Structures are given as C-alpha cells and as structure tokens.
Amino acid sequence: xxxxxxxxxxxxxxxxxxxxxxxxxxxxxxxxxxxxxxxxxxxxxxxxxxxxxxxxxxxxxxxxxxxxxxxxxxxxxxxxxxxxxxxxxxxxxxxxxxxxxxxxxxxxxxxxxxxxxxxxxxxxxxxxxxxxxxxxxxxxxxxxxxxxxxxxxxxxxxxxxxxxxxxxxxxxxxxxxxxxxxxxxxxxxxxxxxxxxxxxxxxxxxxxxxxxxxxxxxxxxxxxxxxxxxxxxxxxxxxxxxxxxxxxxxxxxxxxxxxxxxxxxxxxxxxxxxxxxxxxxxxxxxxxxxxxxxxxxxxxxxxxxxxxxxxxxxxxxxxxxxxxxxxxxxxxxxxxxxxxxxxxxxxxxxxxxxxxxxxxxxxxxxxxxxxxxxxxxxxxxxxxxxxxxxxxxxxxxxxxxxxxxxxxxxxxxxxxxxxxxxxxxxxxxxx
Amino acid sequence: xxxxxxxxxxxxxxxxxxxxxxxxxxxxxxxxxxxxxxxxxxxxxxxxxxxxxxxxxxxxxxxxxxxxxxxxxxxxxxxxxxxxxxxxxxxxxxxxxxxxxxxxxxxxxxxxxxxxxxxxxxxxxxxxxxxxxxxxxxxxxxxxxxxxxxxxxxxxxxxxxxxxxxxxxxxxxxxxxxxxxxxxxxxxxxxxxxxxxxxxxxxxxxxxxxxxxxxxxxxxxxxxxxxxxxxxxxxxxxxxxxxxxxxxxxxxxxxxxxxxxxxxxxxxxx
Numbered sequence: 001x002x003x004x005x006x007x008x009x010x011x012x013x014x015x016x017x018x019x020x021x022x023x024x025x026x027x028x029x030x031x032x033x034x035x036x037x038x039x040x041x042x043x044x045x046x047x048x049x050x051x052x053x054x055x056x057x058x059x060x061x062x063x064x065x066x067x068x069x070x071x072x073x074x075x076x077x078x079x080x081x082x083x084x085x086x087x088x089x090x091x092x093x094x095x096x097x098x099x100x101x102x103x104x105x106x107x108x109x110x111x112x113x114x115x116x117x118x119x120x121x122x123x124x125x126x127x128x129x130x131x132x133x134x135x136x137x138x139x140x141x142x143x144x145x146x147x148x149x150x151x152x153x154x155x156x157x158x159x160x161x162x163x164x165x166x167x168x169x170x171x172x173x174x175x176x177x178x179x180x181x182x183x184x185x186x187x188x189x190x191x192x193x194x195x196x197x198x199x200x201x202x203x204x205x206x207x208x209x210x211x212x213x214x215x216x217x218x219x220x221x222x223x224x225x226x227x228x229x230x231x232x233x234x235x236x237x238x239x240x241x242x243x244x245x246x247x248x249x250x251x252x253x254x255x256x257x258x259x260x261x262x263x264x265x266x267x268x269x270x271x272x273x274x275x276x277x278x279x280x281x282x283x284x285x286x287x288x289x290x291x292x293x294x295x296x297x298x299x300x301x302x303x304x305x306x307x308x309x310x311x312x313x314x315x316x317x318x319x320x321x322x323x324x325x326x327x328x329x330x331x332x333x334x335x336x337x338x339x340x341x342x343x344x345x346x347x348x349x350x351x352x353x354x355x356x357x358x359x360x361x362x363x364x365x366x367x368x369x370x371x372x373x374x375x376x377x378x379x380x381x382x383x384x385x386x387x388x389x390x391x392x393x394x395x396x397x398x399x400x401x402x403x404x405x406x407x408x409x410x411x412x413x414x415x416x417x418x419x420x421x422x423x424x425x426x427x428x429x430x431x
Numbered sequence: 432x433x434x435x436x437x438x439x440x441x442x443x444x445x446x447x448x449x450x451x452x453x454x455x456x457x458x459x460x461x462x463x464x465x466x467x468x469x470x471x472x473x474x475x476x477x478x479x480x481x482x483x484x485x486x487x488x489x490x491x492x493x494x495x496x497x498x499x500x501x502x503x504x505x506x507x508x509x510x511x512x513x514x515x516x517x518x519x520x521x522x523x524x525x526x527x528x529x530x531x532x533x534x535x536x537x538x539x540x541x542x543x544x545x546x547x548x549x550x551x552x553x554x555x556x557x558x559x560x561x562x563x564x565x566x567x568x569x570x571x572x573x574x575x576x577x578x579x580x581x582x583x584x585x586x587x588x589x590x591x592x593x594x595x596x597x598x599x600x601x602x603x604x605x606x607x608x609x610x611x612x613x614x615x616x617x618x619x620x621x622x623x624x625x626x627x628x629x630x631x632x633x634x635x636x637x638x639x640x641x642x643x644x645x646x647x648x649x650x651x652x653x654x655x656x657x658x659x660x661x662x663x664x665x666x667x668x669x670x671x672x673x674x675x676x677x678x679x680x681x682x683x684x685x686x687x688x689x690x691x692x693x694x695x696x697x698x699x700x701x
Contacts, residue, residue, distance in 0.1 A: 030526070042521045046510065049532035 010035045011053040012044070013425055018058035018411075021065065021385075022401050024378050031063055033407040036424030040403040058411060061419055064381045065399050066104025066408035067362045068388035070184060070291065071141055071232070071266055073109045074298035075359075077307065080125075081110045083117050088124040095134030097301060099421045099429040101361040102384075104408035105136040105398055107183055109295075112144030112155035119177040127181050130408065130423040138392060139183025142176060143232060146197075147212035148188040151237045155212065163193035169200045182206055183392060186232040188213035189223035202227025207392060209266075210248055212237040217250040224257055230391055231265040233295055234282055235274050252286040264391040266293040267383075269369035270360035276372035283373045291391055292365050292384040300359035367416050377416065432647060432660070433667040434686035436675055440635045441478055443671045447566070447633050448482030450667070452492050454564055454629075460496035465534070467498045467556075469565030469624065471576075472519045475633050476568060484527040494530040498559050500552070501537040502567060502576035502624075505613035506590065508540060514604045515540070538588070538617040549588040549617055562627035569634050572596045573642040573655030577618035580654040586620030621659045629665040632657060637673040644677035 015031040022029065032039040032052065044050040074080045076097050078090040091108050098106065108125055110118065122140060130136030145161045152160060164171050173179065184207040187194060198208050210220055211232025216239070220228075231238075231248055239247035246253075251263045267290055269279060283290055294300070299307065360368070362384060370380035389399025397406055407425035412418050421429040437443040451468070460466040470476075486492040504516045512518060517537055525535055536555055542548035556562060567575050572594060578586060579594040593601075598612045605611040624630060634643050646657040647668065660666040675683050 041526060042511065042518070045521060045525060045532045045535070046517060046537075051532060 006048050008035060012039065012050065014041075014052035014055045015058055015063055015409075016055050017060055018063040019060070020063045020401055021378055021381055024382065026062060026378055031401060031407075031409075033425035036407055036426075038401055038403055038405050038407050043403075061411050061413055062377070062381075062416075063401075064410050064412065065385040065389075065401055065405075066135075066410050066421060066423065067102045067292075067366070067384040068138070068392075068399055069098070069103045069106040069294050069296075069362050069384075070138075070230075070388050070391065071109050071143070071293035071295045072098070072103075072106050073111060073296060075296050075300040077298055077302060079298040080108045080121070081113050081117065083120045086124070087121045088126070091125050091137065092134055095130070095137065098135050098362070099423075100418070101363045102366075102410040102412070102418045102421055103135050103362050104130055104410070104421060104423050104428075105138050107138050107141040109141040109143055112147065112152070112159045114159050115175050115177065118142075118175060122177055122181060125181060127183075130428075132423075132426065132428050134428075136408075136423070137181075138394070140181055141184040141186070141209075142182055143186040144212065145175065146172070146185075146187040146191060146194075147237075148190065148214050150214050151188070151212045151239075153212060153237045162191050163197055165193065167193055167196040169197055169204070172197065172201075179204060179206060184209055184230065186211040186230075188215060189228065190215040190219050194223065195226050198223050198226035198228050202229075205393075210238075210251075213248060214239050216245050216247055217254065220248045220251050221254055221256045224251060224254070224261075224263055229261065229263060230291070231263065233268050233273065233293065234265040235278055236268070249282075252282060252289065262289060262390070264289045264291045264387060266291050266295075267369070268293060268295045268358055268360070269365045269372065270294075270358045271368055271372070273358060279369070279372050280374075283375065287375070287379065289387070290383045291387045292362065292369055293388075294360055294362050294365055295358055296361070297359065300361065302359075363412075363416065363418050370416065377414075380416065433689065434647065434682070435667060435669045436683065436687055437669070437671055439671050439673075443633065443635050443669050444476075444478035445482050447476075447631065447669045448479045448486065450631060450669070451479075451483060451564065451566065452486050455492060455494075455497060458563065462496060465496050465498045465559065467500065467559050467562045467564075469562045469567070469619070469627060470499050470501050470520070470524075471566055471568045471633075472501065472503070472516045473568055475635055475639075476566065477523065479566075479633060480524045484524070487528045494528045497530060498534040499530065499536060500556055500559075500562060500619075503616050503618040504538040504540040506540040506545065506615040506617060508613050510539075510541060540613075540617055545590050545617060549590065552588045552617075552619075553623065556623070556626075562624075564629045564631060565624050565627040566631050566633065567624065569632055569639055569642050569646065569657050570597060571600060571638055571642055573645050573657050575621060575624060575632070575657045575659075577616045578621050578656040580656070582621060582653060582656050584651070584653050584656065584659040585622040585625075588617065588619045588623055591616055591618050621656050625659060625663055629667075630660055630663055631667045631669060632660065634668060634670040634674045636671070637676055639670075639674050640676040640678075643668070643670060643674050648678060648682060 012034045019026040020029050020031050032041045075094045078094050084090055125140055127139050128137050144155050145159050149160055185201055186209040189210055190213060201208050207230055208228040209230035209232045210223055210228050241249040257263055269292055366380050366384050385399040389395040409422040410418055411420040419431050420427055437446050455466050458466045508515045510517045538552055539548055572580055577591045592615055601612050602609050645655040651658045651661050
C-alpha cells in the first residue's frame, strides 16, 4: 500500500537478498510483486512514489520462474487416463503435490484412450489458475489416439485411430468430444489426412505436437509448415536419426521452418529415456528449443514397496521398479543410475523393456539436464519455464520474471534444490 | 575554496562519500528538519554512490529524512530509457537506499510545459528550505550541470540546448551514435547551485584537468561556469592527482598541506 494509490492500493511484496533469473542470467536484483504479478519498481518509485509493504529475505537463494510441465500423465497413484468417479479431483490432487517439485503450471496428459474415456474426463479437467490449492492447469495434452501403430510405445493398440477421409478436425471432435480445455495434441503427421487437421488445430490455438510417429523429415517439415510446433519426447517413439533421412529429429536443424517460428522439442531428462550423449547432441543442435518434460506416470511420487496400479502390481525397490507378478523379464535394468537415487523407471507390459513414462520429478529433471549437458543454471531453468511458455504462446504471462508476468516462482539453492514455491506471489509450498 | 586532492578516483570518491555521510549524520535530520542534498549523475559520481550505498547497508547512514534534488535531466528521452537520469538515479542509488520516493526530486524532461516544470522545481527547493549541500561534477568544457559555456552565472532552473562538446562526450552512452543523443536538457542554473549553503564539486581524470585549471586558477568567467563558485562562501573541490595536471605546482602543494589537516578533522567521524 505505501504508494500514492494512483495505480493500486494492493499490498506490495519485495523479495530481497536474492538472485533472479532475468535476461538469461542470474542477476543480483530484488523482485517486486503486487496483485499476483511482477511489478516494475522504477515505475512504482517515480509514478506512484511507492515502496514495499513487506520484504521477504531470500537468504541469497536463486529466484526463478515456476516450472511448466506440458506432459504429465499422473502421479501419486492417480492416472489421468483411467477415469475415476471424479477425474477433476484426481487432477487437483496431483496438482497440489507437484508444487513440491516447483511445477506451478502443467498440462494434464491423456494417453491413447477410447472415446468414452475422453468424453468422461475432458469436461472435468478445466483450465484454471493455480494457487494454494495446486499448480495451474493450462489445458489438457492429448497424446493420441491419432498415432502410428509401429511407434505406439505403451499406448493400447486397440484404441489407435486414423483421421478418415473427411478432413478437418471432425474426427477429433468425435473421438475427444470437443476441444475445450485442450492445449496440445500429439499426432503422427504421416497418417493420411493429417495436414488439414494440423492446420485447423493450429488455427484454433491448439499446439500441435509430432510424436509416436514414423514420419520422415519431409513429412515432419510439412506438418510444421501447417502449424506443428512441438516434438513429443524427442528420440522416443519415432524413427531414429539417420544421416540420409533424419526423420523428426531432423527438425532441430531443418532450414524449412517458416520464418518467425520455432520448433520446440520435449526432452525427458531422467537419464533413462535418453542417453546423456544423445541429450547433448539435441541440446547443442538447438538449445533454444529444448523443453523439459517429466512424462511422469502414476507411480511418480510413490514410496518404495508394492503398489497396485490399475491392473498391474508394481514393486519399487531402491533404484529399480518391476512389474511384479506377471513379468517375464529377467534382463537387468539397463542404464545404471548413479546420479539421483530417487529417479526410477517403470517397465510395463509382459516382460518387455518398452519404456512407459518416467517417475522423475521436474526438479530432478532440471538438475539432471544441467549435469548431463553441462549447460548453465539459467539455461537449465529456462528449459523448464521460459521454453514451455514460449511453446504454448504464453511467455508474456508465464515462464518469465519480466514486469507484468504472473509471479509464479521457485526459490532454490545453487544446486537447484528447491526451497519454496510461489504462485501469484503467494507461498504455496516450503521445504 | 577548499581543494582536496586524493591519489586516485576511488580514494577521491570515498572521501566525497564520507564527507556527505558525515554532513548528514552531524545534521541529525528528522521528520521536522530534513537534510537537503543536491545530486549529480554521470561517470564521476558513480563510485561515490556505491560508497554511500555501502554506508547505508552497514547501518551507518539513513536517507529517511533526506530530500534530494538532481541537477538535470534530458528533454524528450523516455523516463524508462536506460540512459535517462531517472534510470541512472534509480539503478545506481535510490533502489539501494531507504529514501522516501516523495523526497527524490528529478526534473521531468517529458513534462508538457517545460518552463513550468522548471519553475516548480525552483519552488520545491525553496519549500524544502534550500539546499544544504549541492554535490556536482564538471564537464570537460567547465560546465556545472548543463550550464554550458555562455550560461549566465546567475541563471535559474531552465531548458538548455546542449553544447557540441557535451553531446560528443555523452555519445558513448548512446552507442557512439551522435544522432541518438538528446540535444536539450532541463538543468538547475548556476544561480540555483550558488544559493545552496555548501557546494562540493568532484573532479577526477586527466580529461578534466584543463577545466579544473580554468575553474580555480583563472577568473570568474561564464565560459567556464564552474568558476562561479569562486564567489561561494563554502565550496570544496575534491579531485584525484590526474585532475590536477594543469594546475600550478604551487597551488597543489598549498592545498595538499591543507588536506592533511582536513583529513585529521574528518577521520574523527569514521
């Protein structure tokens, strides 16, 4: 309130003794918040002759924009794609828990499902602001069912679909029941009829992502020209890079991206889905496009031990997770995990080694990404905040500490271990 | 006049900052009786501001009961422009100390009526009871604030067209592009600064040496407007060795002897 009230009477908070992520570096600056948004202190001083009502001492910590996870399938025993009595409550439960990982906004993700699931779940998962109740829901990410059979990964084969001949988004409207509250769709562009779908989705403001696909580079580039702007978990569920046809991976260095547009790519930086050397190749080829995602599944957040998840019984033991009971595999878990004992991988299915999402948390991914790529702390933080915000076209509001942006913040030490999370300037979690 | 000569830029800045600090502390300002300070911008006072911030952060110095009046501001430059004097003062001083924003006065170079803006500024100074200590610098052409060569030595706050020398000197802040440098400014007058109870001019660097010579060893002349302070009862010139390069050896020796005495007096406040 200490201001002449010419603009607002709302209380002003000043975060002091902190290093803020601004202009791609960590700057020794204070951060001012009013009405849930970041305030320009110079304007406050000269226009309103104002100053802060209260000061929060950050103890020298790093203050960065809150993380944005655009691919999260569930967690803590909740699977967004398995309809329960109250899908909204499931999303809300996870939304509250992920505040502990520094995630302040996310896209609940639904994997390939029958239309009945979409019709039941989608209307219950509404776009909403975050707060003390949990991270904000930016919109649903629909990963499938319009994906490639060969690259279905762990998606249920019987529910895969093609677009049919009519063109446009009608097949999608039929399957999904509507596109309200949908912020992203992952599809395979080589499916016949995809072009008009990509175009129309993009025009409607839905982000189109390429994934679970056997498209070649040409097909991928066409899709980008129609409006596709994201690649779902790069390297996974797509053709491997080949020097005569780089496939979707080739989008990272394609020279056929329309001017003024950028292709972003999701990276599950848990040390399992992508070999660190491959992560580095992608990062070095196109650092500005890297978007960290967890692709976390319902086992994420569960403590070690046995858990019944849907039809499966999972056993989480130390570094390993097994499908107990019906597993035929005795093959050792690939990729010895040495960097973070809490990152686990879950193997589904009858003894296959098909990866199926991760149980890494977003803050783990940020730390692992920084370690594996050798990038700077600002770069690692931007991959989890600025880049997803740019992808979704909301960087004027989220993912940044510029004046006017929402004050969704994370406080962390130099090792990027989280100390507190804020949404709209209000503390929503503290260690 | 007192001429205080320190070995280098940092020491000169520190001396000046300590002088300001001590003046404020011994004044014991209160809500009923503010200390009024006139302030400059530019590269010369930069280290002095850093020191003042240091004294504030260590708890020795509060600006709660200090009113400040800046000397000048460009005309037509957006206030948020990084080179505006508002930006300079915010980034280099105000945001680090506890001054009440209502007490920080800077001329508004984007005011609708520039002359009225100047008149109000003069009135604000008068309403504040006049200025206790006006800190300033000197341009290479001997100007104080933007009182360019030829300015009346009894001038008041007004709009001034900048001299070519000044525009060239400022080009380094505008990407060395002369066309981007503002050509007009609002400035306190020589008379306005002369009205203050005490004046301290900080002059450092060899490029200011000739101007210092003209200001203190030559006559009072409107071509070197800082020379007007020869007629002020309480003026201190604080400089580094390089700034004395054009002075007579006799002048320097005399004042160096005096400085030792002065420092003895002021170390008692440290």
